Amino acid sequence: MPIKKMNREKESNNKGMTLIVKTITRLTVGLILLYGIYLVLHGHISPGGGFAGGVIIALSFIHLMLAFGKDFAFKKLSETKTHILESIGALLFLTIALLGLSGGYFFLNFLSRGEPFKLFSAGTIPLCNIAISIKVAAGLFAIFVALVLFKGLREE
Amino acid sequence: MSEYILCLGLFSIGLYCVLRKRNIIKIIIGLGIIEYAVNLFLILIAYRTHGRAPILDKAQDTLNIVDPLPQALVLTSIVIGLAVTALIVAIAIRIFEKYNTFDITKIRRLRG
Numbered sequence: 001m002p003i004k005k006m007n008r009e010k011e012s013n014n015k016g017m018t019l020i021v022k023t024i025t026r027l028t029v030g031l032i033l034l035y036g037i038y039l040v041l042h043g044h045i046s047p048g049g050g051f052a053g054g055v056i057i058a059l060s061f062i063h064l065m066l067a068f069g070k071d072f073a074f075k076k077l078s079e080t081k082t083h084i085l086e087s088i089g090a091l092l093f094l095t096i097a098l099l100g101l102s103g104g105y106f107f108l109n110f111l112s113r114g115e116p117f118k119l120f121s122a123g124t125i126p127l128c129n130i131a132i133s134i135k136v137a138a139g140l141f142a143i144f145v146a147l148v149l150f151k152g153l154r155e156e
Numbered sequence: 157m158s159e160y161i162l163c164l165g166l167f168s169i170g171l172y173c174v175l176r177k178r179n180i181i182k183i184i185i186g187l188g189i190i191e192y193a194v195n196l197f198l199i200l201i202a203y204r205t206h207g208r209a210p211i212l213d214k215a216q217d218t219l220n221i222v223d224p225l226p227q228a229l230v231l232t233s234i235v236i237g238l239a240v241t242a243l244i245v246a247i248a249i250r251i252f253e254k255y256n257t258f259d260i261t262k263i264r265r266l267r268g
Contacts, residue, residue: 047211051235117214143242147249 015069025067032060036137043129044122050132057133058140070148082142089135096124096131159200167193180248180258184241191237195230202226 016022040053065073100108114121170193173186202223210224248258255263
């Protein structure tokens with residue numbers, strides 16, 4: 001019983017999970033974020049792409065929120081910032097699609113396609129992937145935040 | 157053929173979970189199992205014997221790849237499934253807030 005009490009006291013002045021979880025999170029969260037970015041940037045030449053990479057980027061922030069509590073995660077990516085990023089992702093995708101109209105039709109690949117199987121190739125497709133990943137990452141994090149704040153609303 | 161039957165089995169497990177369980181959380185898990193059974197079925201239809209993943213690569217020829225179209229469809233289906241699950245979870249939280257229970261037999265105000 002005293003141990004439990006001590007733990008509770010520790011949690012009250014130091015929000016989030018235990019020290020073990022926090023240490024592991026500190027080590028892995030950057031790697032998860034980097035892997036998501038890698039999947040997005042290589043989306044046009046290997047499996048992955050905007051959605052899968054965006055989900056993994058969102059998971060890194062969710063991981064942070066689960067381990068350190070919501071205040072710490074909001075310091076990295078606040079709620080208003082999430083909404084702004086979500087809108088930016090959608091607008092970026094629409095802008096890329098509309099820019100194609102300058103050459104003739106919607107979604108025209110107006111940039112040079114480059115060599116196949118190279119990182120800088122495929123014209124606007126990597127840019128679309130980046131826009132989708134921003135949208136998906138911000139959207140998924142916003143869903144999680146909405147569910148978390150829902151719980152807080154009930155407790156008040 | 158046996159893999160389709162196994163797929164049907166997975167679907168039946170999900171259906172049993174939805175129809176028979178009383179806890180809303182278990183019903184949501186059952187819906188997830190149904191969703192994945194359908195996704196697995198669509199992917200299995202596209203499979204060709206000894207086919208490989210439909211990824212273009214420098215060193216490989218494009219012979220005997222599996223059909224990529226159902227895979228694109230299933231990717232969209234997974235995204236929609238995610239949104240549907242989030243919606244159902246939100247509704248479940250609302251129900252818990254209102255009735256203080258996850259048991260569907262105790263939620264009586266919608267009866268009749």
